[in-house]
Amino acid sequence: MCECIYRKQESDGVLNSKSKGCLMMNKILQYLDCPQYLRKTFFPHQPELQFAGLLNPLDTPHHMRIHDDSLYREGVVLSKPVKPGHGSYVNVGLKDNLEVDKLIQNGVRVTVKVNKHNNSSDAAKKLTGTVVPWSEPRVKSGLYWGYRTRLAADLNEALHGKSVVAPEGYDCIIGTSDKGDNIDRFNLPSYKLSRDLEQFELK
Template identity: 30%
Template sequence: MVIASLLRGADRGEDESQSYTGLTNPSHFLAHLLSYMETPPYLRKALFPMHPNLRTAGTLPSLDLPSHVRINEWSPYRRKRPPAVAVSPATPREQDGYYWGYSVRISASLSAVLTECPFDGGYDLSFGTSERGQPLSEMAAAKDVDLADRGISARNVADLFDYWVNLVPAQGSRTIRTEEAVWLGLMALRGVVMENGAGA
């Protein structure tokens, strides 16, 4: 998941963890919350110090990801505090086919999202969402995919992405909120990724 940001506090050399709030830098706020939600509940207190952004984080919905292993569940992987054998976050997916959660990357701008890809050779495919897009099932096969929501304004916006897709054909409402569109897009993408053999 990539979030475009102006990196206001970090550019001035400030302590990034305390230099912003949801009002001063919404992109960092969203990245902070997404990272918090992805972290297993039993590690949150150790990994996330007190911050104004997390004041109401307890009201966020539980994701119940496979990485959020319960006490009575067995898993060959578990996120722990030391002592433990450290493995790459990609190991559960690459070796055993476990979906282990998402990662959050902050970019300076939308163009940086598309040009500063962390994968060798760039993204296989990028797409934006629109109610006038084509169904997701018509997309080409891809392994590394970038999702951007429809809140973009540019003159040549059609040229930004390889495809424009409609995540919810015949949705029955005028609009879908961004927070709903992100989860719908990720759920729909999982099926495309699984069909193309890119892991669990």
């Protein structure tokens, strides 16, 4: 799991060029992490993203195609009416929408564990699933499930500020700078990394 953080500087409420660059980079990274079948929902036509489609796709496990068989899928909660006692409908990039186990606010992005049918007669029934934490595919199945981004006002907040992904702190912090050491002489810790922070500096 990787959480990328970018400096955000403001002066008298006006964004400077570096801050605008940070916001733009943050949006592009979020766009790339979003599965293609969800991009029209979360990233409607925006001039600043008109060329984002030319970027190389991540092609990671959470970027499913319609025929991919996977226990987990990313989805968005739909505004489709539901019957009493039923959960929300979610678009998870399949031919049919999937019903989850609870009611959730429309437009929210969720990670869904897809229920597997045991026999052919069940296959004709509607698709169902369970909403799970975003970290579950990684923790329980060892799947890389994308990254999260956040904006920090300064370097101190970036390194020590509260993070939803890593509230207990980071295992490893990686920064880029022309004044840094040669990466060929850097040895990663021997223990398993689960909360690493990559810090980039925009000039």
